[in-house]
Amino acid sequence: MTQRFSVAAITFDLDGTLLDTVPDLAAAAQDMAAELGIPPRREDEVRVFVGRGIPNLVERCLGERAQDAALLARAIEVFKRCYRVRNGERAVPYDGAHDTLVALQKAGFRLACVTNKAVDFTLPLLEQMDMRQYFGSVVGGDTLPQKKPDPAPLLHAVRELGVAPSAALHVGDSYNDIDCARNAGIPVLGVPWGYSEGRVLDAKDCDGLLSSLPDLLSRVALPTEH
Template identity: 55%
Template sequence: MRIRSLTIDLDGTLLDTVGDLAVASNAMLADLSLPARSLAEINAFVGKGMAVLVERCLGAASSDAALVARAIERFRVHYAEANGHSTRLYPGVLDGLDALRRLGFPLACVTNKPAMFTEPLLARMGIADYFAVVVSGDTLPFKKPRPEPLWHACAAMGSEPAANLHVGDSANDIAAARAAGCPVICVPYGYNEGRPVDSAECDALVSDLVEAASYAASLVLSPPVPRGRPS
């Protein structure tokens, strides 16, 4: 296996964002006179993008399409205010990103978070410059677990899916990578919709991004040409 690029999930892999998501979710629910959700509930709701998070917060009320549309609008307002305020880098992320950058191949962040939140968050957390490509949840008509976001990232980096290692935290990431034809490794922390990843489902479980970089290094047979962020 010759690795030429990496794609990395955002929420639950690079960043612990659940605090901000909980603030925005419960502010949205308060606007709609609906009961608040616990942090544990919201943690389990994260993984398939903003609209699914909102629908899961609404519960039975999500059958009302007009209410869902209003809830999404209110969530956008509140999350724009909360985005990054209590978000934290997971341990090992900066050291891991530095190690990956030293390997010389391009990195892409592939997330289901909408672009209006993704790039400001990457910048606020000081990690935007590590990524040659950012694919957000609304960059394409499809989100993970569909393969298109990974294919798009690979094409932008000049890599083939089989030569791209995907790093994530959930079955959602594994399904996207398998569908795209990418090898995939997972961290055991993060947001997995209540279903922890199993080592049998991915190519490896790694404790953090430092170990992910070591795993990637073991797969590099010849150093690729470094690539900058596309203009």
Template identity: 40%
Template sequence: MHKALDDIALVVFDLDGTLIDSAPDLTTAVAKTLADYGLEPAGLDSVRHWVGNGSHKLVERALANAAADGVDTDEAHEAFLRHYAAAPCTDTVLYDGVRECLESLRDQAYDLMLVTNKPIAFLPPILDALDLNGFFSLTLGGDSLTQKKPDPAPLLYAARQGDIAPGAGLMIGDSRHDVQAGKAAGFRTLAVTYGYNHGDPISDSGPDHIVDSLAELL
């Protein structure tokens, strides 16, 4: 097993950009939202750079990019949520190595949890569509608690739920927000080189470990 797992009891995963490539479906929902206001679509590459701070921030960035100064962000966010809810997992896929990693860790009795900034309402249909139900003892969305990553609160909550000290937890994610949250919570951190990190190398965030694929944990 990878040395990142030494003395670890709890493994917490981010979702978007770590386990799943959800950018295509997010891009579609953003495009439909912008079209509601007569604005041009943003495109997949742009949306990949905007993901990571929750859906409201995603919409805010899309509106700023479109110079839509007169559009109410909260109203546009509600439109986005409706569009995304209609098709949250049409073109979303698992990254290579994800299922094998989850199965291996589960079989070795690691406690696995999911902590994402995606609204909690979208997690059940996505996990169901990708056959990820049954892997996680806890799932937290960006609106499950009053704070979300990079605040350490969700990870500290996960540690309490798992009845482990933060030092026995490993946070796995793709962005600086995951690394920041993990470090602030006292978790060990592991980052993947793919995913969504606003166009910056994940090494700049100083995670404890970096992998190109979650299959490297096996």
């Protein structure tokens, strides 16, 4: 029997969970490579690099060249400038994302977005995708000194929502999310359509896998049912 969670709050990862953002990130990486005069990365390569924030993505794009600290620092700044132009250009919500967020909000759940993407990129993207209004808390990769999989961002989000960790559920596409939620003492559902740094999510490592975002609606008890 599928487990049904009785929670007051649901937190979501962004890239690979609610939105497919790889086309924008790959375009920015290619722009960066052109400016720096280094070989560009393919979109399928960049897809594997997503999940741990921009500095990590850029470092992985550079490969062995990242050992040059000055080049790495310059590349990060060039990437950020390129991504500001590309952010939201081709990103799209996954099927059912808006409908699911609307339904959860109307049902009385408190919602948060917890991502390793910097806030300066996250907030404009959420606005552009018409999603910002659903979230009572938005925690980016630079909101705190720690990023996922450290539990601090997730714990910060649930505090802002005014609930205990035991009353929250996290939804994400990677082991980064699973480890973060486990470290925070929060149950976690995985989504198999995301990036996950090239690893395939295994249901045994989390509290279940969603077949789609609308599938989440059948996995939680309405707040009025608690």
